[in-house]
Amino acid sequence: MQPIGLLIEFKGGQIKPANFGMATAARAENRQLVALVVDTPANDAKAALEAYGVTRVVNIRTDSNGWNPAVHAAAVVAAMQENGITTLIGLTSPTGRELLPRVAARLDAPLVMDCIDIDLDAHRVKTSQYSGKTIATISMTGSHFIYGMRANVVAPEEAPAAAEVIDFPFAADQGSGFEVIETRTDGSGSQHLAESDIIISGGRGLKNAENFKLLFDCARHLNAAVGASRVAVDNGWVPYAMQVGQTGVKVNPKVYMAVGISGSIQHFAGMKTAKTVIAINTDAKAAIMANCDYFVVGDLFDILPALEKALASVKR
Ligand SMILES: Cc1cc2nc3c(=O)[nH]c(=O)nc-3n(C[C@H](O)[C@H](O)[C@H](O)COP(=O)(O)OP(=O)(O)OC[C@H]3O[C@@H](n4cnc5c(N)ncnc54)[C@H](O)[C@@H]3O)c2cc1C
Structure with a gap:
């Protein structure tokens, strides 16, 4: 054996x-x-x-x-x-x-x-x-x-x-030559992206850091992780650990929800193996809309609160 x-x-x-x-x-x-x-x-x-x-x-x-x-x-x-x-x-x-x-x-x-x-x-x-x-x-x-x-x-x-x-x-023989001085969490308060079955990611459409709360509110009901596009990370709205894509985390969830994300090649590089992709976007012609399983053409600021309310009403 x-x-x-x-x-x-x-x-x-x-x-x-x-x-x-x-x-x-x-x-x-x-x-x-x-x-x-x-x-x-x-x-x-x-x-x-x-x-x-x-x-x-x-x-x-x-x-x-x-x-x-x-x-x-x-x-x-x-x-x-x-x-x-x-x-x-x-x-x-x-x-x-x-x-x-x-x-x-x-x-x-x-x-x-x-x-x-x-x-x-x-x-x-x-x-x-x-x-x-x-x-x-x-x-x-x-x-x-x-x-x-x-x-x-x-x-x-x-x-x-x-x-x-x-x-x-x-027992390490002569010491490791390596000392961990401090450990900080990434501050996302989210489970690690790569291991999550459900991911809800936000992009430039979220407009600022505070609005990511809308994603976390929905994610809580689904035991989902929250991710982001590089724009959201570069703008300092969320930590780098949440970035999905070519230069971020590569994920493979059962469901990936892209909210206010256009669907650039670099973003797709990180989530294209998701089993089901759902997009929420005001622009019906955004690349993500042609490359997802389900989409909603609409304003995320209307849709996310309604989604959160619907999820909260579901008994589990
Ligand atoms: C070398 C390199 C590596 C890169 N690596 C990555 C990477 O790892 N990950 C990554 O994500 N990007 C990466 N990028 C950047 C990438 O090219 C895009 O710039 C980025 O993915 C775009 O982010 P976004 O979709 O959030 O923004 P945008 O492309 O600006 O799209 C925002 C979307 O939000 C929609 N929207 C706006 N308001 C609303 C609303 N109220 N409701 C609903 N929808 C709305 C818009 O219609 C639009 O489709 C990389 C680029 C380069 C050059």
Whole structure:
């Protein structure tokens, strides 16, 4: 059985749901799924991981005081070596972007981030390039393989298994040379875009920062994340972490709502794989209107309050 390492991420003490899609994608008869859990009580996670076919949970405990990507990457590499893991899959999330390249560098291994399809036997992946205009197929060679998956590209499917939990204490030898002095949240108050099933994004049509409240009000009822076009970010209305597009986050939600966004090529590059796109725009000829599943021609300042009222009246 080939052990496949899954780098597990948590939010608010819970495993991020996108990890279960990752486990589903990695599962095969000839493989053993090994979850690597760093500095989080793995016993709590065991049952959730077992439901998706994980048979070993490695409970990595480092001596770092909180988040430290250098120490955590060294610990992940040590745990991989201890467990005979040559293939590691993580999410293309902020944490994944910090850890996976460090792991790959330590192992001198090839790394592809933002994979939308992974063939673990052939070491071949698909990832979008050139603003999503082409899909590249990349073959990797080496002794180790590191993959960053785009969240939500594979729907989680349960396959219950029994898992053992192994403790793996790790002490960084001579210190990491890396100290986290301060951590600030992005201020968006929103869940991370790439992992959300529903995203409501706003653009220049929102006119200012305050009006983004209209989007957050609707998003709350749908457990949705709020995104933005680059114009909204460049104007300082919302933080960069909310930008969707070529130079922002690439998302793959079930529903993407573009409000007051024209639908530039660069914006599409970040959301074109959304399953359903809904646009709200005053201009029936805006590019987004020709490239969406549903649209409303109208003023967002009329539509969003009405939508919020309708959503609030729905019993869940
Ligand atoms: C190298 C490069 C990288 C880039 N990367 C990105 C990126 O990652 N993400 C990104 O988004 N952009 C990116 N851009 C910028 C991109 O080209 C566009 O300028 C930007 O996407 C436009 O944002 P927008 O749709 O909000 O604004 P606009 O194009 O100005 O569109 C605003 C829309 O709002 C509508 N509207 C106005 N008022 C209302 C109302 N009251 N109700 C309803 N609708 C209304 C208008 O009809 C219009 O369609 C990049 C550009 C370059 C050159």
